[in-house]
Amino acid sequence: MMRRTLLLSLLLAAWGALPAQAGPALPPEAAVRQALMDLPSVRAGQGEIAQGEARQRQLEAGPHEWAMTLEGQRRHTRDAGGGPDSRTRDWAVGLERAWRLPGKAALDSQLGQEHRALAEAAAEERLHGGARLLLETWFAWLRARERLVQVEEARASLEKENRAMTRRRELGDASELESLQMEAAFSQMRAEYQTREAELLAARERLQQLFPGLPLPEQVNLPAPQPIAGSLEEWEEALLTQEPALRLARLESSRSRLQAQRADRDRLADPTVGVRVAREKDGEDRLLGLTLTIPLMGSARQAEADRSRAEASIASEREAQVLRETRAAARAAWQQARGAWQAWQASQDAAARMIRAAKLQTRAYELGEGSLAEMLAIRRLAFNAELDSRLAQLDALEKYYRLEIDRHKLWDFSLPNSPEVQP
Known part of the structure; x- marks a missing residue:
């Protein structure tokens, strides 16, 4: 009886001690x-901001630049009376520039602001995606670590008991069946330990490769997950307001509408105004004139306006689709976070009951009313229940933190000033 009690106390330590x-x-x-x-994706976002700023300056400056024309020629004039021909040199210099018609400059300025806002939204989405990725890989490492910690505790205890059982078998104090059952349990736990160790190494390698400078603590304190406060509608509104992908789609739709308006205005081409100075007949004639060039509207400009309107329609439909997907994702995330917290509560209760059942089975075995196989089976169930409770705690924490990231309450960092773009 004493040996049974010692054996069972050590076995229970495998899952009872954290x-x-x-x-x-x-x-x-x-x-x-x-x-x-x-x-790299976040650094690319900073480059997008610099690109958007440059695009804004370009649109505000307009598509037209000053142009200079130089003209030189030799004039050969024949004398109708039979006298000698005259040869003179002529030259001309001109300066001209196209000017945007009224209303176009204002639209270009608005388009420039839209391009900059789009670049900033794209950079924000990259940063937001990076935060989500970090949270995902961090909790994948935590789960793998937790599985290995739990299995290692059980394996270390079973290893001691397996040696003790082997010694008892040599002394004839344990049956062959009990020895085989203990060896099988230890071999199973050892195989699971190897599997969990490989999973932890893979999760840690992925985390360190994606985020090389992120420190990994030796031990982690998991707080109790918080229940989701507030109604589904309140969370949905908060998440829709803060979602970078939706903001990006809305800005893209707005920019496309402005672009369609600008293309419609561009059906009437901008006139070109210039001044020209000329000297002819070796300076005998001097000319000063103004030029006005008015391009005629053709089918190409009309086609460009039609294409821009089609793009605006596509962008509007894309915005509607992103809104629908974002709303569905927001509601699902809230439901999942709420369900994960409830699952953690239930798993705690299940683990406590299973541990209680294992203790009762232990007492029954001590009194000779149960077998070692029954005790090992209930001990395995208790171990799994404890592990499931810890994993449910991690799942609830991750989903809660994900909501906090999505509504910009966690890791809401601003990008540094955009770098100068090197030629």
């Missing part, structure tokens, strides 16, 4: 910011 915890559930905010800013 590792010491220290450190927060999320990496330090300063490290997160640096890791996100080092992402």
Whole structure:
């Protein structure tokens, strides 16, 4: 009876003892910011901002530039009376420029602002996507780590008991059946340990490759997940307001409408005004004149206006689709976060009940009313219930943090000033 009691107490320690915890559930905010800013996609977003600023300046300046014309010629004049021919040199210099018709400059200025806003929204979406990716890979590492920690505790305890059982078998104090059952349980736990160790190495490698400078703590303290406060409609409104992809689609639709208006105005081409100075007959004639060039409207300009209107229609439909998808995703994220918190609550209760059942089975085995196989089976169920509870806690935390990221309450970093674009 004493040997049974010692054996069972050590077995229960495999799932009853939790590792010491220290450190927060999320990496330090300063490290997160640096890791996100080092992402190539986020750096590309800064380049997009510089591109948008340059595009704005270009549109505000307009498509037309001053042009200079130089003309030189030799004049050969024959004398009708039979006298000698005259040869003179002529030259002319002109300066001309096209001017935007009224209303076009204002539209170009608005388009420039839209291009800059689009670039900023695209950069924000890249940063937001990077934060989501970091959260995903971080919690994938936490899950793999938690699985390995739990399995390692059980494996270490079973390893001790397997050695003790082997020694008892040599002394004739344990049956062959009990020895085989213990060896099978230990082999199963050892195989699971190898699997979980490989999963942890893969998760850590992915996290370190994606975010090289992010520190990984040796121990992590998981707080209790928070329930989702507020109604679904309130969360939906908050998430729709902050979603970068929806803002980007709306800006793209607005820009396309402005572009269609600008193309419609461009059906009437801009006139070109110039001044011309000429000297003819070796200076005997001096000319000063003004020029006005008015391009005639053709089918190409009309086709461009039609194309721009079609693009505006496409962008409007795309905005409607993104709105629908964003609303569906927001509602699903809220439901999933709420369900994950409820699942964690239920898993805690299930783990507590399973541990209680294992203790009762242990007592029954001590009294000779159960077998070692039954005790190992209930112990395995208790171990799985405890692990499921920890994984449910991680799932609830991740989904809650995801909502916080989506409504810009967590890791809401602003991009640094856009760099100068090098030629």
